[in-house]
Amino acid sequence: MLTSLICALLMATPSNILFTNGTVIPVTGPDIEDGHIYVENGRIMSVGPAADFAAPSNTQYQIVDLEGGMVMPGLICTHSHIGGWGGGDRSSPMQPETRILDAIDVQDPGFRRAVAGGLTTLNIMPGSGHLCSGQTVYVKLRNANTIDGRLIRLPDAQIAGGLKMANGTNPQNGPPFPGTRGKSAALVRQRLIEAQEYANQIKRAGDDMDKLPPRDLALETLAEALDGTRVIHHHTHRHDDIMTVLRLAEEFNFRLVLHHVSDGWKVAEEIAEADVPCSIIVIDSPGGKQEAIDIDFKTGKVLTEAGVSIAYHTDDWITDSRYFLRSPALGMRAGLDRETALRSVTINAAEMLDLGDRIGSLEVGKDADLVWLSGDPFSNFTKIRGTWVEGDRVFDIKESEDLLFAQGGWGAGNAERPYMCCEEHVHGGGQ
Template sequence: MYIIGGLIKTMAGEDIADGYLRTEDGKITEIGRRDEMAFHPAPHERVIEVREGLIMPGIIEAHCHMGITEEKKGMEGDDCNETVNPLTPYLRAVDAVNTMDAAFDDAVRAGITSAMIGPGSANVVGGQFAFLKTRGRRVDDLIVRAPAAMKVAFGENPKVNYSGQGKSPSTRMAIAAMLREELFRAQAYGRNKKKALAAGEDFEEDFALECWLPVLEREIPLKAHVHRVDDIFTAVRIAKEFHLKMTLDHCSEGHLIAEELAAEGFPAIVGPDLASRSKIEVQNMAFKTVGILNRAGVMTAVTTDHPVSLIQALPLCAGLAVKSGLDLEEGYRSITIHPAVICGVADRVGSLEVGKDADIAIFTGNPMEVFTETLYTIIDGQVVYEAGND
């Protein structure tokens, strides 16, 4: 397929005015200026003329519960939290994602081509996130990376859930202690496994601990639900104690400690700012947080936390962050290359480069502006949405 004309925002360097792209077998094979193009379409190869439109990488949602907390389904469609055990690292998002959830179609219509999806924050350890494409019936076919992160939560949510059940954790101290104990056990398990395998001995794997090894080996990050300053610093403290990678998800009071967080080096996934301040821990939530963190040197992505805010509002949330001080180009990065890097999938998505997945969104203009329309959404080189073909 050829895509010809328009402004190409590659998110990998300079924009290309009046450019072109070619895709083949789901990958980008050519990209450049139209006047440098050797036009040689194969028989029946599709050619899309963009003219005045904007071509950019497919938008990425870095943190949501799409397909796990289904719309309009009530308890029957809510598989977000296993609220009877505060430590459930062995749960896998891919076992609960319903790709028939209407949110997937909404995402595609908004130019969102991939998303990080996983359990909620009712538990100290919620389970394993997966990074998925947003179009397809069978979840196994949508996987880019799974597991992609291990969800942990600090603050109000675990406290509220378990103090009501009359068991730990009912304090922030207990949340931190239970996570430390879990990590301590997982470290011991990992050492024992390595020792046994090195000695050629049999080793009985533990399903509840085996899932921690990619975290301890820094292959995937902790995905830490944190809003308040104190919870953010507790998460940082524990990640440093165990030498772990981590993302700071929500980070609602991050703007109050931006310089300190920049020095620590953990990225932030900020939002959902397009939502009410429904809890005490989000009383300082604001769209300005993204820009303040970004200017301080923290890599930032914007999130809707769907369904807290609707998935299709993701580019508009980035726009509201720009309105509140985030640099415009960083606004584009906050929904493309930054979430790709943060989620560990930048080798495949997040920018338009030869060899990467042909995940492309084409708009009438800047998608962060409310009147902009999606013209085409392309995933793995296939047009999955085309304006006027509803």
């Protein structure tokens, strides 16, 4: 009788859900043992101790029994390459006019693996082989067959996303690419000055259509970065390259997230002084290229202690989204505190995407993006049991097809070689 009732409820109101019988990790507040979360129409309606849940009248809802596990905000990856190649081609080092959203295969199995890892929001980026490789896109991993079904719309209906830039050795190449660090910075400065002039022309034109410059997609995009509406996500490894980015940010006053920051621990005070957040990559061993030989698990701790807001990222395919929580856990191994580790894959990441008011914590009014874990988020033995985006279940470990993507196996991978950020200019080869 009870079972059939629950089934009926399930079919009637799929998006109204009560999560109960587990620990709630809101991230922005203390953990709630024996907590509850109540979701209606994809939004969080209440969060608190189980005893405080007041059943709404006249509304049916589904109950998700957390079976003593934990629930936390859906994980947010600030730097991912799932969905294929895209962004600029090899014709020039700066191509801000290109959009990664025009290149994403939304049916790539990588997305199924990502939700199996508890990820609900990604910043999908073009690569680092350009000084500016194009516009990034922030996506929700909703059940959808098209990229449009996964876009995040801003209040003004614009598509949410940033701009990818890079320095160091990756964008250095034969002409028309720069050959040195000095040339790299000069090219970027020159182009940003053009964008400043373009923006000024528009401003000066006012209502006079005749004085408007012809529309230029590249300069338009750079102008968005300069006026702060589009955050620059900047690939950078070595300490001197990090300082170069900070120098340019100061000169042109653009909003910035530093990505990878292998040497970030060497210039933590300077990054803190500039008040720039950092999104960190964790790799099992140092090197792979010269500018990453001093990469260290301690980066998260050192930056946090300096007062920098940190996130971790998968850089998927560089690291596997199903093991995203391993990155902050390895940060903890080197001394990072647990609270920051939790924030680093949720609210801090959301804020780096200007989405902190919508996602990244379990608070009333926020999107119901959540992940159900069998135990502590940072234990190797914890399993992700379910993932929800805006109240819709996008991963269920009890479904055999979902389990396939969680574990790998026949049909869970990609036949094609993927894009691997930064790989293009290194020696090596082989498999």
